[in-house]
Amino acid sequence: xxxxxxxxxxLLKVTNLVKTFGSxxxxxxxxxxxxxxxxxxxxxxxGETLGLVGETGSGKSTLGRLVLNLIEPTSxxxxxDGRDITGIKGADARNLRGAMQMxxxxxxxxxxxxxxxxxxxxxxxxxxxxxxxxxAARLESTLLQVGIDPRMGxxxxxxxxGGQRQRIGIARALVLSPKLLVLDEPVSALDVxxxxxxxxxxxxxxxxxxxxxxxxxxxxxxxxHISDRVAVMYLGRMVELSSSAxxxxxxxxxxxxxxxxxxxxxxxGLEKTRxxxxxxxxxxxxxxMPSGCSFxxxxxxxxxxxxxxxxxxxxxxxxxxxxxxxxxxxxxxxGDTEGAAACHFADLADSFDERTTEKTDTSSPTLHAIA
Amino acid sequence: xxxxxxxxxxxxxxxxxxxxxxxxxxxxxxxxxSLSVRSGEMLAVVGESGSGKSxxxxxxxxxxxxxxxxxxxxxxxxxxDLVPLSRRELRAHWGASISMIFQDPLSGLxxxxxxxxxxxxxxxxxxxxxxxxxxxxxxxxxxxxxxxDPHRRLKDFPHQFSGGMRQRVLTAMAIxxxxxxxIADEPTTALDVTVQAQxxxxxxxxxxxxxxxxxxxxxxxxxxxxxxxxxSVMYAGRVVEEGTVPxxxxxxxxxxxxxxxxxIPxxxxxxxxxxxxxxxxxxxxxxxxxxxxxxxxxxxxRGRVDCLRIQPVLRNVGEGAHLSACHFHDSLQDNALSA
Numbered sequence: 175x176x177x178x179x180x181x182x183x184x185l186l187k188v189t190n191l192v193k194t195f196g197s198x199x200x201x202x203x204x205x206x207x208x209x210x211x212x213x214x215x216x217x218x219x220x221g222e223t224l225g226l227v228g229e230t231g232s233g234k235s236t237l238g239r240l241v242l243n244l245i246e247p248t249s250x251x252x253x254x255d256g257r258d259i260t261g262i263k264g265a266d267a268r269n270l271r272g273a274m275q276m277x278x279x280x281x282x283x284x285x286x287x288x289x290x291x292x293x294x295x296x297x298x299x300x301x302x303x304x305x306x307x308x309x310a311a312r313l314e315s316t317l318l319q320v321g322i323d324p325r326m327g328x329x330x331x332x333x334x335x336g337g338q339r340q341r342i343g344i345a346r347a348l349v350l351s352p353k354l355l356v357l358d359e360p361v362s363a364l365d366v367x368x369x370x371x372x373x374x375x376x377x378x379x380x381x382x383x384x385x386x387x388x389x390x391x392x393x394x395x396x397x398x399h400i401s402d403r404v405a406v407m408y409l410g411r412m413v414e415l416s417s418s419a420x421x422x423x424x425x426x427x428x429x430x431x432x433x434x435x436x437x438x439x440x441x442x443g444l445e446k447t448r449x450x451x452x453x454x455x456x457x458x459x460x461x462x463m464p465s466g467c468s469f470x471x472x473x474x475x476x477x478x479x480x481x482x483x484x485x486x487x488x489x490x491x492x493x494x495x496x497x498x499x500x501x502x503x504x505x506x507x508x509g510d511t512e513g514a515a516a517c518h519f520a521d522l523a524d525s526f527d528e529r530t531t532e533k534t535d536t537s538s539p540t541l542h543a544i545a
Numbered sequence: 546x547x548x549x550x551x552x553x554x555x556x557x558x559x560x561x562x563x564x565x566x567x568x569x570x571x572x573x574x575x576x577x578x579s580l581s582v583r584s585g586e587m588l589a590v591v592g593e594s595g596s597g598k599s600x601x602x603x604x605x606x607x608x609x610x611x612x613x614x615x616x617x618x619x620x621x622x623x624x625x626d627l628v629p630l631s632r633r634e635l636r637a638h639w640g641a642s643i644s645m646i647f648q649d650p651l652s653g654l655x656x657x658x659x660x661x662x663x664x665x666x667x668x669x670x671x672x673x674x675x676x677x678x679x680x681x682x683x684x685x686x687x688x689x690x691x692x693x694d695p696h697r698r699l700k701d702f703p704h705q706f707s708g709g710m711r712q713r714v715l716t717a718m719a720i721x722x723x724x725x726x727x728i729a730d731e732p733t734t735a736l737d738v739t740v741q742a743q744x745x746x747x748x749x750x751x752x753x754x755x756x757x758x759x760x761x762x763x764x765x766x767x768x769x770x771x772x773x774x775x776x777s778v779m780y781a782g783r784v785v786e787e788g789t790v791p792x793x794x795x796x797x798x799x800x801x802x803x804x805x806x807x808x809i810p811x812x813x814x815x816x817x818x819x820x821x822x823x824x825x826x827x828x829x830x831x832x833x834x835x836x837x838x839x840x841x842x843x844x845x846x847r848g849r850v851d852c853l854r855i856q857p858v859l860r861n862v863g864e865g866a867h868l869s870a871c872h873f874h875d876s877l878q879d880n881a882l883s884a
Contacts, residue, residue, distance in 0.1 A: 337826065367804065369808070373810065373820055395809070395811055395812050399810035422813075436739045436741070437738055437812060438742075439812060440767045440811060444813070
């Protein structure tokens with residue numbers, strides 16, 4: 175969690191990454207392609223954690239798999255440790271696996287039930303032809319690192335609890351001393367008290383080894399807790415990229431704002447006074463992507479912007495929205511820097527009038543209560 | 546929120562005990578649980594997996610499958626004890642006086658019938674209604690749960706609905722007969738957070754408008770803080786703390802509750818501090834022998850003789866009805882959580 179100088183070269187650099195599933199339109203076929211990841215760029219520095227949050231269908235898991243070279247991007251570029259690794263295959267790809275590893279959500283499904291902990295954790299070393307002594311030494315130190323007693327190494331996954339299984343999954347990912355770990359919802363299947371153990375463990379490992387994390391989850395509070403910077407995704411695009419502290423203090427994208435306001439805080443006093451931004455409708459799907467800014471059908475700010483003077487509007491269903499929101503896809507206004515948002519009206523002050531206010535008794539409808 | 550006049554609780558669970566056979570005798574999964582909720586009130590039941598929170602209400606509704614069984618206790622719904630009733634007798638109460646919605650909104654709907662057919666079937670289960678009248682009421686129900694364009698959506702199949710919409714349909718079914726009590730078992734856990742907020746707002750509105758008593762079973766303390774009036778914390782099959790939501794959050798009187806509150810990452814606290822953790826794992830259901838089930842994980846009582854030997858009794862520890870089952874609840878009195 176230490177702030178490293180922004181000048182250190184990025185460990186991972188992703189540029190304009192696109193992943194399309196399904197067929198493109200052909201001569202007779204209208205095409206049913208889905209742009210699951212739609213032009214994403216970001217970097218991760220050594221020792222840094224980038225958090226990736228988004229709801230179902232935001233493309234966050236697809237992005238994780240693209241970074242790990244588990245699926246091939248349709249276009250775009252991925253550089254790791256100064257090398258272009260986009261679409262590499264064969265021995266190169268296998269070598270890369272040692273430097274980049276993944277931890278999955280389901281500690282039950284991702285461990286072979288017929289293998290002992292020792293075999294599970296040492297398997298990556300065996301595949302790479304490490305010597306017997308080296309394997310034994312690394313196995314022991316890795317198990318100790320994740321808080322599993324090496325004497326339990328002869329046991330099978332079913333003999334462990336969910337939290338311990340996730341520790342074993344992390345050990346397996348760490349045993350090759352990777353530089354980057356992609357963690358896809360690593361704590362969402364765990365109970366609250368166990369979640370905290372794993373989050374603290376991950377932070378502790380990072381402090382000691384300087385490993386980088388791409389931490390993917392839907393729980394914003396969890397992501398904020400572990401990340402240096404947080405990227406918010408919506409329908410395949412990054413809509414906001416910010417420092418962990420900044421995202422909560424001063425969210426700029428209307429989706430981020432709404433998301434933050436929807437998350438309940440475990441504080442009854444605060445919950446009584448907090449204002450919640452109502453969103454129109456539900457998240458769309460990447461298969462029927464809205465034109466322009468994909469958030470415009472649900473966006474409160476677009477509706478507010480349409481009432482400002484000098485904003486060109488047009489009819490959308492039975493209301494009027496700014497033309498620019500309907501026609502143009504907004505870019506992240508700060509590129510890869512903190513505090514960037516992809517919104518045509520990123521700096522327009524929001525106002526929530528009576529008609530859109532859920533709790534009318536809140537005299538100061540601000541999000542600042544949770545900053 | 547909690548301005549309801551004191552009346553007899555509409556759901557009153559008394560000393561409920563549910564057991565499953567174990568290798569050395571019956572294992573109590575629900576152990577001497579008493580809970581009650583009044584009209585218009587929302588009670589949150591909080592606990593981790595295996596704490597018995599879902600099993601308590603499955604037991605209350607007579608949904609425990611063999612070889613499990615409700616061994617003792619009473620479940621009074623508006624004064625009628627459900628425990629001795631046969632399955633056939635229970636059917637008259639399900640949906641009519643007490644309803645339940647579950648976590649997974651897809652498995653609660655039959656994929657081969659339209660949503661309209663399923664809603665109408667529910668409506669006609671307890672009343673004699675013509676098809677046309679049932680259809681009219683089904684549309685009203687869908688409107689009530691804020692499903693846009695209900696005339697058209699009636700003809701759709703469950704897979705044509707999003708997760709949030711399906712949970713609304715199930716909620717519509719659960720409230721079709723205006724039950725006095727609605728049990729919502731992790732109703733929004735499978736949903737995205739923006740949709741979750743919409744579904745819970747809906748349940749809140751139904752509670753206000755119909756004076757329904759709601760039990761929200763959840764592990765999410767944020768939802769509890771936002772929606773509930775009172776809360777019960779369960780651990781290893783027992784209630785370990787109970788009280789009004791503001792009181793329990795402000796001064797938890799059981800070390801488990803306190804640890805739980807401090808182990809969740811929050812949006813409004815500094816990011817640099819490590820989270821408080823609770824050592825070890827929750828005990829497997831029904832395996833606690835004697836003493837306090839939380840003893841081995843407790844920062845306060847670990848290794849203390851009383852905690853090892855004596856099962857703590859749930860007793861009044863503060864003003865009003867703040868209950869705690871901890872031998873050392875007194876030492877938690879004056880150091881309220883520094884939030």
